[in-house]
Amino acid sequence: MRKLFLFFLAPFIFSCGGNTSENAESGNILENLTLAIDTVVVDPKGEIIDLGYGINRSSISSDARTLYFFDMRKTMINEIDLDKLELIGSYPFSKEGPNAVGFNPPSIQSLANDRFLITSPMINVGTYTKNGQKEKSLKFNFKEIEGLGVDEEGLITNRITLSHDEKQMFALTRLDPSEKEVRLLIINPNAKTGKSIELPNMLQTLKLTLLLRLEEQKRMARTGENIWLRTMNEALHITSSVTSDLYVYDYKKDSLRLVEFEHQLVPKRKTGDFESNVFTDEKEFEDAMEKQMNQIAFRELIWDEQRKQFFRFGYRPIKDAEGNWYKRAEVYFFVYDADLKLLGEKFLPELTNVPEFTFFKDGKLWSYVNVEDELGFAVMELKF
Template structure:
């Protein structure tokens, strides 16, 4: 059967595949048992402008109704506002790099749409909320010496803005500060007015740090990181990690987190083979990275507003073999949950060679980024059950 390779899919195709769990009277039905899908590719018309895809769509976000896709170009510090219903570049919104309304001249780690067409920009030097006119309407720069955060580690305070999320009333922020080598094991809750707060432990994410690899030698320094996702979906916050199927959920303003753990049958529930985390040569670095990548890894949560279901992709990369430059290929799996994160089913999708890139649900279909001859495109998958 022909494989689909994201993000270079162009043709429209149709496939089906069955899950391995059989439903019985004593066993919950696997809703993905007869899963199938069709897929089409759509391309955005940029008009006379250029949409820079040199970094893919890493700095992208959506408005509340999924009608517009906002893609930040850090080379020009402008946001490309893309109309997803008409598939056109509707507007390019400029921002300053420096000065009182500057978004930052160095690496910007976060660029995110906020309700009312405001934007959150964050870097190691500064953070803030900006309106569409490019004016900073709220300074979110958090200096360690000005903060009183109960339980915050000394090393973590310098990474306090990592994965920053703000409550709807803009009075509190949450973030995932972490040690450079150990990763993230705490959730920080900060009151913006008093500059005080506390950290909440997220021990289920400690395993993510166990698969962080540091190469440090006289010639080079490199680091391999398994991702932690901090998402806001349907008015609630979710924390998940690539190395485990566990998920934390909590509501803005609350101090208590609810942990969800699952027992999958098609794949392990987390990575199981330990790796060497500090190495001194590129050969060791690539070997340990391969050991991590060829174990199960999980993507961020996806929520379909029409069916009120969550989905999550998983993947196990194939070994690189003798050609380290060969495109990565993986076994791809899909897991389904209801809106309360009750597990509904699982399946392998042999037609896919990679998980969909920067995916989101719109109008009941899964959209994901594809590059079509250096033009912005989306592969649109229609799930069937």
């Protein structure tokens, strides 16, 4: 059995300039931001936590005390106590049969009472208990839900998210470069009714999703722009990698609002003047991709329950000598109040890449790190 250890880098402390009077005048509360960063490693209790696919298909419990890590190779959820930093349970699931989660790599959402929403794209959606039993099927065909008003075929599986009370299910229409609009789907799974709302400020995400099709070689490639759905504070937050604009859907009041920001340090969105975002020439695709990649990108919102504030990272990838984009980046940090008013922003030259799988726990910002193939987290204490 492997002994638990805490792997501390430093603590690494850095300060990001400014003075108090300038901070007050500028209204930028991150002007004097100071970070102290420790790195901790989880004790696997003699088991192997497979990090071959990262942890982006995992989920944090609502109280941020537990990480549910989905092992795609074993079709298993590993339960990790974030207070003790140790593996405390492993729960097998089935790819087929009456309790199947599906064969495509799933996403999971932690629900109350040790339950999960598990979505296998284009195959299956359902809620499951921790012991692998399917509790409720949420696998619906578009034509099965009355009132959606969208012309799309197949199963509704794109970005599936449940409201906190689980009475409403949210999804997006197909995020294909050829589509002319992006729509939010709002579904009552019990009544099998719903509606859709257009999200015009998310359309830029499709326009800047570049697609390469080489029919003869039977090859296809695309850039990784994204739209995320996430429920926080009993509201659905819709964010995109290509714009700082976001939508908030208050599902108790059935109201949608667009929130726009005027950032001082970065452009508010990516731009592009491509005649078409679908390419059949590899060189033209690579040239367009370079123009698109060499711009600001945004990550999801992160809620800090202790401060009652939202945070968000932005970044601009830097191409290295070998032509790789994701090894280094310029990293930016933003903070907003509970009503999403911009409070501060900061360029972080000390960070060489944007943190992955971020969440707040006890007022500190955690992010996933791979420490010599062991599951670890960088734990950042923010002072400003």
